[in-house]
Structure formats: C-alpha cells, structure tokens
Amino acid sequence: MRISFLLHNGYHYGGTIRTTFTLAEELATRHEVEIVTVFRHRDRPALGLPAGVTLRHLVDLRTDSPGYDGDHPDFHRPAEVFPRGDGRWRQYSALTDTRIGEYLRGVEADVLVATRPGLVVHLARQARRGPVLVGQEHLTLAGHGYRLRRDIGHEYRLLDAVTTVTEVDARAYRRLGLTGVRIESVPNSVPAPTLPPADPAARTVVAAGRLTRVKRYDVLIDAFAEVAADHPDWKLRIYGSGDAIQDVGGELARRIEERGLGGRAFLMGSVTPMEPEWVKGSIAVVTSQRESFGMTIVEAMRSGLAVVSTDCPHGPREIIEDGVDGRLVPVDDVAAVTEALRGLVEDDELRAKTARAALASSERFDPVRIAARHEALWTELVGKGASRRTHARGRAWLHHRVGVGVDAVYALKARAGRLVRGTRGRFRTRFR
CATH class of the missing domain: 3.40.50.2000 (Glycogen Phosphorylase B;)
Structure with a gap:
C-alpha cells in the first residue's frame, strides 16, 4: 500500500x-x-x-x-x-x-x-x-x-x-x-527498549510529563513525602517542562522545600529520550486528573518499572491490570497514592513481581503488533x-464560486437541509 x-x-x-x-x-x-x-x-x-x-x-x-x-x-x-x-x-x-x-x-x-x-x-x-x-x-x-x-x-x-x-x-x-x-x-x-530493564532494587521513583496542573504532581510530592519520612534512602525524580505563565515548576519546587524533600526530590527538566531515565528507577507514578491515553505508563512498563497510576479517563484502566502489572488509585487522592506507593516501596518481592508482569504485558504495545x-x-x-x-468538493466549489464560507455552508445544511440535499446532485455532477 x-x-x-x-x-x-x-x-x-x-x-x-x-x-x-x-x-x-x-x-x-x-x-x-x-x-x-x-x-x-x-x-x-x-x-x-x-x-x-x-x-x-x-x-x-x-x-x-x-x-x-x-x-x-x-x-x-x-x-x-x-x-x-x-x-x-x-x-x-x-x-x-x-x-x-x-x-x-x-x-x-x-x-x-x-x-x-x-x-x-x-x-x-x-x-x-x-x-x-x-x-x-x-x-x-x-x-x-x-x-x-x-x-x-x-x-x-x-x-x-x-x-x-x-x-x-x-x-x-x-x-x-x-x-x-x-x-x-x-x-x-512504544518501541522495544534498547537498554536492559530497570533494576527492581533501585530506590528511585520516576514521573514524566508536562508540568501542568492537570498532572497533579503536587499530589505525588505529598504522597512521596509521607513514604520518604520512613524511607529516607528513596528519591523522586520528575521529568518535564511547563508553561512559564502558570509557573507550575516554581510551585512544585516550593512544595518540595516545604515538605522537607530537598536533596531527595528533584525537578529534572525535559529529557529526550526518556528511556535511559526510566531505567534509573524501579517505580513510576502517574497522578493525572485525565489522560487521553497514557504513553508514559506504557513507556515505564516497557522499561520494566512497576507503575502506580490514577484511574483517570481514558487510558490507564486499558493499560494497567490493577494488582497485577501495576496499581490504579482514585484521582486527587493523596492517601491512596501514598498507600499504593508504600506497598511497592516496602515489599521488594512485590515490586519485582509487578515489574516483571508490566514488562510482559506491555509487549502488546509493540509497534509490530x-x-x-x-x-x-x-x-x-x-x-x-x-x-x-459525494459532496465534500461541492462545498469547496460553493465557497469558491459565491464566497460562502464553510461554516456558513454548515448553517445552510443545519437550517435548510432540504435545500442542500437538493443541490448535492449538481455538485456531484460537476466534480465527477
């Protein structure tokens, strides 16, 4: 073809x-x-x-x-x-x-x-x-x-x-x-990884995406702060850039300091490609209020990370099987993110098992398939x-010949459907 x-x-x-x-x-x-x-x-x-x-x-x-x-x-x-x-x-x-x-x-x-x-x-x-x-x-x-x-x-x-x-x-x-x-x-x-899978023993949580409010990185920072209080050897890395008008990055930096996470939580900026960064962690977290799909979830899974994600519209539930190859938690719920994250941080065997399942299940997103x-x-x-x-170019002809904009043709179609249907035949004849 x-x-x-x-x-x-x-x-x-x-x-x-x-x-x-x-x-x-x-x-x-x-x-x-x-x-x-x-x-x-x-x-x-x-x-x-x-x-x-x-x-x-x-x-x-x-x-x-x-x-x-x-x-x-x-x-x-x-x-x-x-x-x-x-x-x-x-x-x-x-x-x-x-x-x-x-x-x-x-x-x-x-x-x-x-x-x-x-x-x-x-x-x-x-x-x-x-x-x-x-x-x-x-x-x-x-x-x-x-x-x-x-x-x-x-x-x-x-x-x-x-x-x-x-x-x-x-x-x-x-x-x-x-x-x-x-x-x-x-x-x-998402292409097959070019690097070996992440080490489940790594003490790093990774998140990636634009620094916008809909991603709710503030929820992630608050949840990580609760877990890090008992596990000071763990680190959080957030990758991405944001809108200078909203200054979400500045807000997140202040939140990191307020939660006492200096030296343990980092705003890494945008990095391309992300694969070398994914494999430095063992857990990925997505705290979005909404996603159209969830590319970062698949990328993390393909790199062998266990993933905690909000069960937001539309994609995460179609990617993650809760309790098998990742965890799904309610949107905007710091306590739920904390619990899911803590479960993976404190159970090395569960974290490794979840990562293996994620690596296997994510193969269905391979470009070949x-x-x-x-x-x-x-x-x-x-x-x-x-x-x-049959009539797309008829609209273009009408615009060209009599100066009627496409949106105006829509109005004709909506308000005088009978008239437009009656002229369709002429358009079709002219453009065959």
Whole structure:
C-alpha cells in the first residue's frame, strides 16, 4: 500500500508526532510511506527522521530558508477550510488551505491518514475521491470544544474510518452515529527498549510529563513525602517542562522545600529520550486528573518499572491490570497514592513481581503488533474500493464560486437541509 500521513508539524516534538513516526517507520518495512507536515520551522525533525519514510512539508516557516512562506500574502489571511473550532486555527491561513488542498488533490496514495481533528475535517472537506480516508484521534472527543465536536459530527461522515487510542473514546465516537464509518480503537505503540530493564532494587521513583496542573504532581510530592519520612534512602525524580505563565515548576519546587524533600526530590527538566531515565528507577507514578491515553505508563512498563497510576479517563484502566502489572488509585487522592506507593516501596518481592508482569504485558504495545492492527483495517477498506464521499468538493466549489464560507455552508445544511440535499446532485455532477 501507499500510505500518506498528514501531520501538523513533524519538526516539533510531542506525543502525536512520536507515535506517528513510530507507526510510519514500522509500516515502511512493508509499504511505501510518507509523512506530510503542514509546517516546517527547523532544518531537521526534533525526533529524527523515521527510517524508510519520506518527510515533506507544505509551508516553510524557516526565516533563513529560500522557500520561506511567512511573507506570502495568503499567510496572513485567515483559514476558511481548516475549522475554527480546532485550537490551532490561528496558526492556519488561506495559504495552508491552498497548500493542503493541492496536496490532497495531487497525492497518489491508497490510504490518507490525518492525525488531528482540524486536519481530519480539512481532509474530509477537500480530499478527492479514491483514497481511503482515515481520521486518527490522539486526544479525546470529550476534550474538544462544542464547535469542533459539531464539525466532527458533520464532516467525519465522509471518512472511511476513525481510530481512537482507547476503547472508551471509540464508544464516544460510535454514539455520534457516523453511519458507515468504521470506528476502531488502536492504542499508541512504544518501541522495544534498547537498554536492559530497570533494576527492581533501585530506590528511585520516576514521573514524566508536562508540568501542568492537570498532572497533579503536587499530589505525588505529598504522597512521596509521607513514604520518604520512613524511607529516607528513596528519591523522586520528575521529568518535564511547563508553561512559564502558570509557573507550575516554581510551585512544585516550593512544595518540595516545604515538605522537607530537598536533596531527595528533584525537578529534572525535559529529557529526550526518556528511556535511559526510566531505567534509573524501579517505580513510576502517574497522578493525572485525565489522560487521553497514557504513553508514559506504557513507556515505564516497557522499561520494566512497576507503575502506580490514577484511574483517570481514558487510558490507564486499558493499560494497567490493577494488582497485577501495576496499581490504579482514585484521582486527587493523596492517601491512596501514598498507600499504593508504600506497598511497592516496602515489599521488594512485590515490586519485582509487578515489574516483571508490566514488562510482559506491555509487549502488546509493540509497534509490530500495533501496525498490524492498522494494516488489517486499511487493507480491508482498500479492498472495498473508493469511499462513500459525494459532496465534500461541492462545498469547496460553493465557497469558491459565491464566497460562502464553510461554516456558513454548515448553517445552510443545519437550517435548510432540504435545500442542500437538493443541490448535492449538481455538485456531484460537476466534480465527477
């Protein structure tokens, strides 16, 4: 198969980029794979180029590049095809509308995969008939605002498939009633470790992720302080950076001092890759109020750590089997985190047993296995032929000919469905 991924910015770093690169690299061992990034702001990808994968960009933001697009007049005009409900809308423009449209019209692929809701909506609105269209949800449906959820409910009907990273989120998408659209949950993948597993005898607790309030590292610090009072040889390392406006890092540093943890709890900053840091510990802790999946949980398990995680929406319960390969505890409950952490700290045999189980169970997230699940779905859809899309380009034609914005077309569709249905045939005839 020829597979093309559409990504926001493949030259940056983040969970969606990392998991897309991992999937693309595995698929490239058997298929022709490219990643098309809307934006390019640096010379080389922060995460490196996946082996066997072609990477190309649509809009160049490098000011020292001969192809710099920041001075293009359309770069400063607002986007009308990319949906306003997507939080990245202000980064998009009339230029990105045009460039993405040109890419979608000219790409030769069997499968087109868009990796964030705004790009999925854009894909549905402008893609030509023929390739299988797939929307990947790397966050959660419930986490999007009303305007974007409305766009999803309308435009995703033109897709062939939607994949989510958890079954809970797949059920939410199925409740939208996207008739004829395959909705499957396929978790993110994490490559096999390149280092030996962590030593269960290590006296270090590790946590990793952005320093934001939703991660509730304050709960972790308070829980660790209770355990460290009886086990002063244990240390806590928290990896990640945060938002300077919120200054969560500063708040956490003050909390560490207030709890008397100086020299035992450390804010380590961002580190890439994390694998060498995971294996320095024996226990990983996740105290988030919510997760779209839980990549750090899988990463820690693959490195052979026992994991304590809050039982937050959506991912942890689909990753951890409580009491077997980790512990699940209530959200925002310092006492529960303390108890679970203490149980692993004080029982060397339990900690080692849990770590072994985590290492074994996490193999189901290996890229080979995850890629095979995507592959099976896409192969089936390609075998069924062209998708059911009939009027996406009709909306684009209406905008071009009479100046009606896409959102205005939505209003027509919602308030005068009979009229829009009556004009669909003309759109279809014009664009066959």
